[in-house]
Amino acid sequence: MNEELILTELDYKAVRSSGPGGQHAxxxxxxxELSFDVSNSEALSDQQKERIHKKLSGRINKEGILKMSSEDSRSQHTNKDIVTGNFLFEIKEALKKPKPRKKTKPTKASKIRRLKAKKKKSEIKANRKDPLK
Known part of the structure; x- marks a missing residue:
């Protein structure tokens, strides 16, 4: 992933924030609002595009454009920095390869604990029965 090339492919759009704010707002x-065309990006390989589509499918529309926005700050420049940082974080997280799961076996002590618990539970249930029958 070429971070500088990705940053050149980003499109920013400034719009009015929602909510109260008075005259200034x-x-x-x-x-x-940040938009990034994942499908037509030259900075990503085909495997990376596929992985991003899979992981961030909720944020990518039908045209293959990833959209994010920020209205945390009252400053447009700060919001641009925030949304860019969030975008890079999301892309890096989506491109991380998951660690393969290592199969483990239960320990001898855990097997004994499980069997003791089963035995105790069965005795409790057995004691509920009517002794005359």
Missing amino acids: NKTATKV
Whole structure:
């Protein structure tokens, strides 16, 4: 993954934030929306694109564009930095290969504990029965 090339492929759009804010919020566009065309990216290999589509399928639309936004701050520049950082974090997490699971066997002590618990439970249930029958 070429991080510099990916950053050049990002598209930013500034829009008005939602919620209360008074005069300043009604006339300034501080919310930043980021869009990244995963399908047509030159910075990613085909395997990486496939992995990103699989992991981030909820954020990618039908055209293959990943959309993210930030309206945490009252500053457009800060929101741009936040959304870029979040984007890079999400991409890196999606590209991480999962560790293969190592098969383990139960220990001897855990087997004994399990069998003792089963025996105790069966005795409790046996004691519930009517002794005359």
